[in-house]
Amino acid sequence: MLHDRVLVRLTPEEGERRSTGGIVIPATAQVAKRLAWGDVVGAGTNVRTVKVGDRVLFNPEDQFEVEVHGQAYLVMRERDVHAVASERTEHGTGLYL
Numbered sequence: 001m002l003h004d005r006v007l008v009r010l011t012p013e014e015g016e017r018r019s020t021g022g023i024v025i026p027a028t029a030q031v032a033k034r035l036a037w038g039d040v041v042g043a044g045t046n047v048r049t050v051k052v053g054d055r056v057l058f059n060p061e062d063q064f065e066v067e068v069h070g071q072a073y074l075v076m077r078e079r080d081v082h083a084v085a086s087e088r089t090e091h092g093t094g095l096y097l
Contacts, residue, residue: 004078006050007042009071010060035082036060038074047078057083 001007018024040054050056058081063074 001042001044001047001075003044004046005044006040006047006056006076006078006081007066008038008056008058008063008074008076009041010074011037011039011055037085041073044078050078050081050084055085056081057085 035057036059037055037057038060040050040052040056043050043052058074058076060074062080063076066073066075
């Protein structure tokens with residue numbers, strides 16, 4: 001990957017979901033714009049906050065899709081990542097004092 005680009009593999013959705021009220025939402029139901037989770041499999045040299053192996057939250061509709069060895073990936077800029085969910089323990093307990 002070059003510059004500030006990130007290569008992400010989409011996490012497959014489970015199908016049916018359940019709302020907080022207990023209503024079952026089928027996989028075929030259309031939902032308004034929805035962010036998706038994916039796994040970072042490649043990062044460019046200028047990427048600062050994301051590393052390979054992190055799970056990231058992003059809008060899949062605004063990204064470019066590419067196929068490598070039969071596997072579909074998305075290519076995006078680092079600024080298009082909304083959140084990073086990782087198990088980094090570099091700050092100890094995770095408390096900001």
